[in-house]
Amino acid sequence: MERQSNQEEVNMKRTVFLGALALSGLVAGAAAAATLDDVKARGKVNCGVTTGLVGFAAPDANGKWEGFDVAICRAVAAAIFGDQEKVEFVPTTGQTRFTALASGEVDLLARNTTNTFSRDVDLKFEFMPTNYYDGQGFMIPKALGVTSAKDLDGATVCIQTGTTTELNLADFFRANNISYEPVPIETNAEAQQQYLAGACDVYTTDASGLAATRATFENPGDHVILPEIISKEPLAPLVRHGDNDWGDLVRWTVYALIAAEEYGVTSENVKEMAASAGSNPEINRLLGTEGDLGAMLGLGKDWAVNAIAANGNYGEIFEANIGESTPIGLARGLNAQWTDGGLMYSPPFR
Amino acid sequence: MSDTHAQTAAYVRESMIGQSAPPTGQSGAIRWMRENLFSGVTNTILTLVSIYVIWVIVSHLFPWFANSIWRADSLTQCREIRDATVGADAPAACFAVIVDRWQQLVFGFYPQDKYWRPVLALVVFLAAIAPILFQSLPRKALWFSAAAPFLLFFLLWGGSVWLPVCVALGFVIGAVAYRLLVASAGTLTATLAAIVLPLLYWLFLAGPLDAALTAVAPVGLEYVQSKDFGGFTLSFIIGVAGIALSLPLGILLALGRQSHLFIIKMISVGFIEVIRGVPLIVWLFTASLLLNYFLPPGTNFDLMLRVIIMVTLFSAAYIAEVVRGGLAALPKGQYEGADSLGLDYWQSMRLVILPQALKISIPGIVNTFIGLFKDTTLVVFIGLLDPIGLTNAIRASTDWNGVYWELFIFVGLMFFIACFSMGRYSLFLEKKLQREHR
Incomplete structure (x- = not known):
């Protein structure tokens, strides 16, 4: 499947990169800065997804994109704009995905891409927290x-x-x-x-x-x-090198979804829990009822609330798209919370 | 009748016997089969083998089609319906996927409340192409055909009505400039003016004019992004735009390659050989991937436009070679004859050479067009959702994962209809022109 790393493709990408960098490297570098400003000015996030992979990304009969990867894009859009529909899905193939990201055509690539050394280092991308451990x-x-x-x-x-x-x-x-x-x-x-x-x-x-x-x-x-x-196939969203602020935003949005599951914050109760500060300070900081973590990302106080409210926490997204209640029927396995013996582990929100 | 032989001949026929039908073995279907299917041992064996092969294919496919299910929400439901009606082991096509995703296969992601626009665009396109295809229609209708591309652009993409109007105005300026200058300043100056003036107008005047007109009278349709196009709408737009643009460009290239002007000749030869020598898929990758690096960041050079340009250039190179074949087939006397009449270059080409050369080239040109139309499916590799790309996207929904042949049969059938019509029209045109020739 296209999600696997492909040595030839990596080599090809590198050749393209070298040739292109020689001509426009400086310009491309300049483009990478301040992605969040670009996104805000544009009014929507451009998110690269597959042209179609069961459970991960597919358009429904009305052309609305759905899936596990799609939910990550929507969560990021919701964190920024408070509206999960403010996202433009750009279908990419195994060949076009990295160019689309490197050239700025998409701000974020959530395309069940395996995190590998050469992609991270040589192709100059930054991998976000793994959202699905595959093998x-x-x-x-x-x-x-x-x-x-x-x-x-x-x-x-x-x-x-x-x-x-x-x-x-x-x-x-x-x-x-x-x-x-x-x-x-x-x-x-x-x-x-x-x-x-x-x-x-x-x-x-x-x-x-x-x-x-x-x-x-x-x-x-x-x-x-x-x-x-x-x-080992750790599938993760990725962004370009060179804009750490944007990387932080996407990284902590994914962590927020994972942490929300750990603390029992769901799409159902998130609004209620965010209404006033509760007894757990970690949840309070996550939902913005205590401190202002959102401002550090350049977002509003309720960024995580919006991200979670969009499609639910990590567990809800998993269940709705690929979990045991769906025809695909994947067990959580490695993708369970660390408290349940899995690998999903969010650093503290403080 | 005499009595001479009355004693010697026992019987003399007195009237002709009426014709009787040939023996059953020598007439009708039986004779045809004997002559064509069973005329020898080898042929008999071949016939029997062929009948067996046909039987195997039909006996497997017919139940699959006959049991086909047209109403269901998912492949699972299709299978349930089949189990309930014809039994679990019977083959049954699940064409319900076509019914369910019909609109998506035809319109892609085009906004649903605006489906009338592509439909109307198709009607306008057919109305515009009719006078070009059939000479019996009134010639005045060609003016509509000339305006149609702008109307089609406006219908499909929407936006301000003044943009296509302002662009169209450039062509009017070119035509007027040529008319005014050709008498006083000569053909070359007039041709140059007809190229340079519209270019200047488009570069410097068209934008502000569009903005000003839009500010005064904001008339228009809601803008639809290129990335919302998909399915057969996308294939048709790329195919039709490619065909319409590559024919004139190809003819110009063919003429350029025959030209006595060294630079023009070299440019044409270089262009044709380079474009033709590289596979289309490489050009598409160039359009979608490499250009992103070379263009300044932030430029939003529409991917669909890039694809149309690449497809057009590619097919123009082939058309140029086909037309060059037609030009080479004309006897030298035709060129000399046209010159001796005192016609200038464009007149002799338009009135004498091209009508004959294009007539010879028709099969080749249509062949190239059919190839171009089918090649539009290659855009699936750069992430555009044409019908083939959509089959993949549709399979990616949990409802329809596992459906294959139904989708491919449908897509194949649609392409066959389009390409077969083009082929038939080419035959019609050839026959008509041949009759005129005699």
Whole structure:
């Protein structure tokens, strides 16, 4: 899937960068400053999303964008303007996403992008807190009777070409000293068809993608996702290098959603809780009833209230778009709060 | 009849026997089948194999189409309906996705209360193209065709009515300048003036004039952003704009390549070879990615406009080569004949050379147009939501994830209708022109 890092694409991006930087590096640098001012002047946030990925971003029949990543964009818009509709969604492909961000076409990229070293350092982006911890998994028909990926010796595997999934797969099989036969495919849609037609025994991609794919099958119960997760894919929103104020704003908006879940602040009760200071000073500071953290970000006192009121806290967003009540049915797993054994951990608001 | 043979011949026929039908094996469908399908061992085997293949395809596809479901809210519901009506194992197409997302596939993200604008634009477009396509219609209607591009722009994008009016005025200025100067100052000066004056006008006068007129009489429609365009509306706009702009540009390039003026010739050759030598997808990436770095930051150079420009340039290079083929096919005598009549360059081209050269080039030109129209689907790679891009976006909703063939069949059918019509028109035109020739 496009969310995986892709070495070729990274190299291509770098070439484009070098060529372009030589000509317009200075100008581009100047553009990065004061994104918040630009956004306020424009009256809306330009947010890069995928052209369509189940659960993460998709337009509904009326053209309204919905999804897990979309909710992050809306929360940022709500934090700034108090109105989650003041956001312009720019569909980007795996090829165009980084250019769109680097050139200033979008202010923020929430496009299930894996946080990697080269993207952070070499492509000059700044990754925000991870909003979804993903990893590469395997799906097989139940009829095969396999319960562990280590029993997959000699299996044919449907794999998307040119992604890190390909490299992860090779590493995994070599480390376990077993063999496989790859069936290269281009897109997730093609993979679903090939897998169902029996062209391969196993389909491998990100676990969230596997769950979304399995949900579309006629008989999802006939297929199992194996317990092994063979790679780390921390998916996170990202912004450009060079405007730390804007980075702080997006970072702490994401943290506010995570913290809100930890403290039990939901879209239902946030207005009520923000009406007057409560007994928990951390919640008071988050909701602006005590101190003025919003002013430090260049926003109003109720920035976090608006962000949370838009689509709810992190847990609510998760449940509404990809959680167990949706057809995709992802369990929280690593994405649970740290108090529940997950990795979602917001620094203190003080 | 004589009695000469009365004793020697036992029977003499006295009248002709009426014609009787040929034996059943030698007539009608049976004979046709014998001659065409079963005329030998090899042919018989081939026929049987072909029939089997057709049967396999039809027997698999027909139930799928026959059981198709047109009313449902999601793929899951489609499957439930199918289970209830035809059974769980029966194949059934779920065309409900087309019904559910019909408006999105046609209009993209265009505001719903303004759907009448693209629809009206299509009507205007058809009305404007008719006099160009069919000579039997009154020639006066061509004036409407000339005004149509501005009207279409206004309908689709909206904004102030004065912007397209002010832009159109530039063309009027050019035409008037040419008329006034051609008698007194000669063709070259008049041509130059017809190019330079409108350019100056657009650069310096059109903007303030538009602003002033808008301030005085703010008439207009609500502005619709380019990024709201999608689906077939997007494909048609890119395709039609590309076709309409690339034909004149291509003809000019073809003439430029034949020109005796060295610089013009070199520019034309260089342009054609460079554009033609690089794949369209690379030009599209250039338009969407590289330009962002080269343009000053903050410039909002409309992505759709960039794509239209790239598609136009690309197809113009091909048209130029097709037209050059037509020009090369004309005997030298035609050029010399036109010169000997005392016609200047543009007159001889317009009256003698191009009508003949274009007629020869029609199949090639239409071929290029069909290719261009289908190539508009490549914009999916730069994140524009054309019909193919929308199939992906529609699949990305939890309702319709898992639907494939229904969407692709629909998109394919729409493209087939458009391209097949173009092909038929080209045949019609060829036949008509051939008749005139004789």
